[in-house]
Amino acid sequence: xxxxxxxxxxxxxxxxxxxxxxxxxxxxxxxxxxxxxxxxxxxxxxxxxxxxxxxxxxxxxxxxxxxxxxxxxxxxxxxxxxxxxxxxxxxxxxxxxxxxxxxxxxxxxxxxxxxxxxxxxxxxxxxxxxxxxxxxxxxxxxxxxxxxxxxxxxxxxxxxxxxxxxxxxxxxxxxxxxxxxxxxxxxxxxxxxxxxxxxxxxxxxxxxxxxxxxxxxxxxxxxxxxxxxxxxxxxxxxxxxxxxxxxxxxxxxxxxxxxxxxxxxxxxxxxxxxxxxxxxxxxxxxxxxxxxxxxxxxxxxxxxxxxxxxxxxxxxxxxxxxxxxxxxxxxxxxxxxxxxxxxxxxxxxxxxxxxxxxxxxxxxxxxxxxxxxxxxxxxxxxxxxxxxxxxxxxxxxxxxxxxxxxxxxxxxxxxxxxxxxxxxxxxxxxxxxxxxxxxxxxxxxxxxxxxxxxxxxxxxxxxxxxxxxxxxxxxxxxxxxxxxxxxxxxxxxxxxxxxxxxxxxxxxxxx
Amino acid sequence: xxxxxxxxxxxxxxxxxxxxxxxxxxxxxxxxxxxxxxxxxxxxxxxxxxxxxxxxxxxxxxxxxxxxxxxxxxxxxxxxxxxxxxxxxxxxxxxxxxxxxxxxxxxxxxxxxxxxxxxxxxxxxxxxxxxxxxxxxxxxxxxxxxxxxxxxxxxxxxxxxxxxxxxxxxxxxxxxxxxxxxxxxxxxxxxxxxxxxxxxxxxxxxxxxxxxxxxxxxxxxxxxxxxxxxxxxxxxxxxxxxxxxxxxxxx
Numbered sequence: 221x222x223x224x225x226x227x228x229x230x231x232x233x234x235x236x237x238x239x240x241x242x243x244x245x246x247x248x249x250x251x252x253x254x255x256x257x258x259x260x261x262x263x264x265x266x267x268x269x270x271x272x273x274x275x276x277x278x279x280x281x282x283x284x285x286x287x288x289x290x291x292x293x294x295x296x297x298x299x300x301x302x303x304x305x306x307x308x309x310x311x312x313x314x315x316x317x318x319x320x321x322x323x324x325x326x327x328x329x330x331x332x333x334x335x336x337x338x339x340x341x342x343x344x345x346x347x348x349x350x351x352x353x354x355x356x357x358x359x360x361x362x363x364x365x366x367x368x369x370x371x372x373x374x375x376x377x378x379x380x381x382x383x384x385x386x387x388x389x390x391x392x393x394x395x396x397x398x399x400x401x402x403x404x405x406x407x408x409x410x411x412x413x414x415x416x417x418x419x420x421x422x423x424x425x426x427x428x429x430x431x432x433x434x435x436x437x438x439x440x441x442x443x444x445x446x447x448x449x450x451x452x453x454x455x456x457x458x459x460x461x462x463x464x465x466x467x468x469x470x471x472x473x474x475x476x477x478x479x480x481x482x483x484x485x486x487x488x489x490x491x492x493x494x495x496x497x498x499x500x501x502x503x504x505x506x507x508x509x510x511x512x513x514x515x516x517x518x519x520x521x522x523x524x525x526x527x528x529x530x531x532x533x534x535x536x537x538x539x540x541x542x543x544x545x546x547x548x549x550x551x552x553x554x555x556x557x558x559x560x561x562x563x564x565x566x567x568x569x570x571x572x573x574x575x576x577x578x579x580x581x582x583x584x585x586x587x588x589x590x591x592x593x594x595x596x597x598x599x600x601x602x603x604x605x606x607x608x609x610x611x612x613x614x615x616x617x618x619x620x621x622x623x624x625x626x627x628x629x630x631x632x633x634x635x636x637x638x639x640x641x642x643x644x645x646x647x648x649x650x651x652x653x654x655x656x657x658x659x660x661x662x663x664x665x666x667x668x669x670x671x672x673x674x675x676x677x678x679x680x681x682x683x684x685x686x687x688x689x690x691x692x693x694x695x696x697x698x699x700x701x702x703x704x705x706x707x708x709x710x711x712x713x714x715x716x717x718x719x720x721x722x723x724x725x726x727x728x729x730x731x
Numbered sequence: 732x733x734x735x736x737x738x739x740x741x742x743x744x745x746x747x748x749x750x751x752x753x754x755x756x757x758x759x760x761x762x763x764x765x766x767x768x769x770x771x772x773x774x775x776x777x778x779x780x781x782x783x784x785x786x787x788x789x790x791x792x793x794x795x796x797x798x799x800x801x802x803x804x805x806x807x808x809x810x811x812x813x814x815x816x817x818x819x820x821x822x823x824x825x826x827x828x829x830x831x832x833x834x835x836x837x838x839x840x841x842x843x844x845x846x847x848x849x850x851x852x853x854x855x856x857x858x859x860x861x862x863x864x865x866x867x868x869x870x871x872x873x874x875x876x877x878x879x880x881x882x883x884x885x886x887x888x889x890x891x892x893x894x895x896x897x898x899x900x901x902x903x904x905x906x907x908x909x910x911x912x913x914x915x916x917x918x919x920x921x922x923x924x925x926x927x928x929x930x931x932x933x934x935x936x937x938x939x940x941x942x943x944x945x946x947x948x949x950x951x952x953x954x955x956x957x958x959x960x961x962x963x964x965x966x967x968x969x970x971x972x973x974x975x976x977x978x979x980x981x982x
Contacts, residue, residue, distance in 0.1 A: 416869025494759030
């Protein structure tokens with residue numbers, strides 16, 4: 221563990237301090253760190269140079285809240301890490317696709333997003349099961365519901381699913397490419413649309429990164445308001461998914477109530493910032509909209525009302541044997557598989573992995589206010605559903621505390637508030653986003669526990685303080701394969717609730 | 732069963748009485764913009780400079796805002812030294828024509844009801860197939876909300892169906908990524924005539940914040956003949972519902 225350079229969440233390093241070692245040592249350092257209890261946080265291509273492509277690995281020590289970094293230069297190919305470190309499998313597929321570097325010995329080297337210049341979308345050698353009475357069921361990219369596109373291919377024996385292939389990329393919009401060269405006036409809006417249902421999560425990750433690279437300090441009040449945005453997003457999505465899970469097993473009462481309650485929580489976000497999804501709220505330096513005392517009182521009251529109705533609605537779920545019969549022992553993702561694959565967020569915790577970056581890598585308001593972290597064990601649909609409910613309860617208790625002590629300070633760092641329609645205009649002046657305000661030749665990671673799990677943004681600046689590299693890691697990137705594993709041995713008819721219990725993002729993956 | 736009935740009583744009746752009663756949206760809601768050319772400061776183009784989607788233009792006759800590009804971030808209103816730009820709480824934003832989305836002064840946006848024949852066919856029963864083509868799940872979330880008990884579009888006969896074969900048209904969200912182009916076209920082809928195309932959200936109308944990315948088609952206009960444009964990022968469920976009802980001549 222001597223060669224990793226260590227940092228923490230949202231603290232930048234000079235790029236030159238990151239050790240660049242030969243590929244053999246790179247591999248040994250990573251594997252020995254994992255042996256010692258670290259986990260692979262990310263593995264990405266950073267840049268191209270005379271030596272080839274520079275790969276960066278970030279490892280996380282959840283116990284001490286440390287991030288270790290190490291880099292290597294590879295030309296053409298290198299021995300894949302995946303056979304010894306399964307959590308690397310998706311990262312190495314991405315490296316292969318983006319940098320034309322071949323991880324030799326990778327068992328599953330397929331396209332990730334089908335960017336321009338590569339194979340056409342969906343043109344891939346699907347994993348095939350052969351034998352008597354084996355058949356395939358292909359679904360998508362256009363699905364039956366109002367959801368994003370993706371292709372699923374089930375290899376089945378009768379009703380039993382032997383394997384599920386998930387082939388995505390249909391939503392690829394080139395966000396990472398567009399963020400490079402910034403920050404500019406579009407950057408924060410792009411961050412808000414990485415995954416629209418995670419507007420607060422990704423906007424916070426982006427702002428935290430820009431603030432780290434520009435040594436900007438936000439007021440306690442601004443940070444508390446961001447935590448409010450993030451927890452409201454968590455509650456809205458979790459309760460909405462509990463309703464959708466109920467709908468997937470044909471239990472309409474809870475489906476109807478939770479659908480309404482999701483909207484009630486989204487309306488609280490709209491009350492606070494004007495947008496149900498939290499658009500235009502979180503900005504570098506703080507928050508762009510400052511709710512008055514009256515609005516905050518109303519939010520507290522309406523949250524209490526919503527909590528009462530949520531409790532009533534989900535009680536129906538837990539007490540209906542027809543629901544439990546479809547949830548329990550369905551779609552099990554075992555603890556070991558979840559750990560090996562680097563699964564994050566509620567699916568990891570529902571499988572017994574006690575990991576939550578609000579506690580492990582605390583930043584912003586989570587340094588002072590700690591939400592309780594729930595952990596399950598059975599790893600089935602029931603565990604993931606119950607996990608969501610426990611996280612709602614914990615977020616509500618956390619918000620009750622935070623709303624009582626929002627703290628002082630201006631909503632936006634260093635700027636007086638002259639509100640126009642609740643908007644602090646100075647926060648949005650282009651000057652506060654000028655690229656020159658970022659530290660040159662630096663690299664930082666920003667971790668945020670979004671409602672789906674750990675969000676990581678990595679920014680590396682060039683000599684002029686512009687983003688030379690910007691990497692986005694939505695929790696979906698790591699969790700999609702978890703869904704595939706959970707489906708093994710299940711009936712096709714159990715796919716809806718298995719899928720919804722994860723509810724992963726297509727665009728967060730496709731970027 | 733008894734518990735379910737008790738819960739039903741407790742949860743109450745939640746369906747909004749729309750359109751008979753106008754909704755009351757939050758004070759900070761950013762709906763239809765009103766531009767005041769009188770207050771526009773000569774030679775100032777701060778709104779134009781700050782707009783992330785190039786939705787604004789300032790000419791001699793004052794500012795002009797294209798709702799098809801606008802993501803309703805409100806940054807222009809905040810940057811304007813003369814307070815010439817105000818986002819009102821009016822949720823009615825949709826238009827039948829692309830040009831109808833360009834706002835000057837306090838001009839309202841208009842949706843024309845469908846031709847009589849189409850209204851006879853679809854006015855009381857409209858089935859749509861939703862196609863997400865790069866939508867960030869913002870528009871999808873709000874279209875989905877039309878199905879919940881609050882907005883309950885099915886009471887107007889408006890429903891989203893699983894197959895294009897069952898649909899009277901498609902509602903597209905997202906900038907139309909290159910990777911979804913073929914699937915979107917084939918979905919449209921599978922819909923029986925006569926069929927409608929609805930572009931929901933800034934991305935579907937113009938590419939939105941992704942406009943100009945080589946990975947997207949800058950909206951669906953070059954690929955489909957659009958019958959209804961619903962601006963927003965994302966549009967509020969009431970904006971979508973209002974657009975559909977007015978298209979059907981029902982409000």
